[in-house]
Amino acid sequence: MILVWGSVEAMDESLEEMLRLSLAHVARSRGEPGCMNHTVSIDAENGNRLNFYEEWKDMEALQQHFGVSASVAFAARLVELAAEPPELRIFDSSRIR
Numbered sequence: 001m002i003l004v005w006g007s008v009e010a011m012d013e014s015l016e017e018m019l020r021l022s023l024a025h026v027a028r029s030r031g032e033p034g035c036m037n038h039t040v041s042i043d044a045e046n047g048n049r050l051n052f053y054e055e056w057k058d059m060e061a062l063q064q065h066f067g068v069s070a071s072v073a074f075a076a077r078l079v080e081l082a083a084e085p086p087e088l089r090i091f092d093s094s095r096i097r
Contacts, residue, residue, distance in 0.1 A: 034061020
């Protein structure tokens with residue numbers, strides 16, 4: 001399984017739009033093949049920061065997600081609305097046997 005953690009901080013004036021876009025993105029992504037979980041939440045310590053958590057069946061499913069035109073457009077818009085560049089980390093949680 002592939003785990004994804006992402007974080008982005010909104011400018012004060014862009015938080016509402018960023019949250020709206022993020023909720024739509026998460027809902028759409030959950031229906032993609034290989035998506036096991038996809039969430040967004042507001043950081044309890046910084047109300048302008050959104051945190052994303054995702055679980056994907058494998059790297060192929062995640063790569064397909066990154067190639068979806070709606071995902072590309074979402075990421076580009078987040079960069080425009082962000083107070084600083086977003087962070088994204090990908091972890092492979094496969095078991096070694």
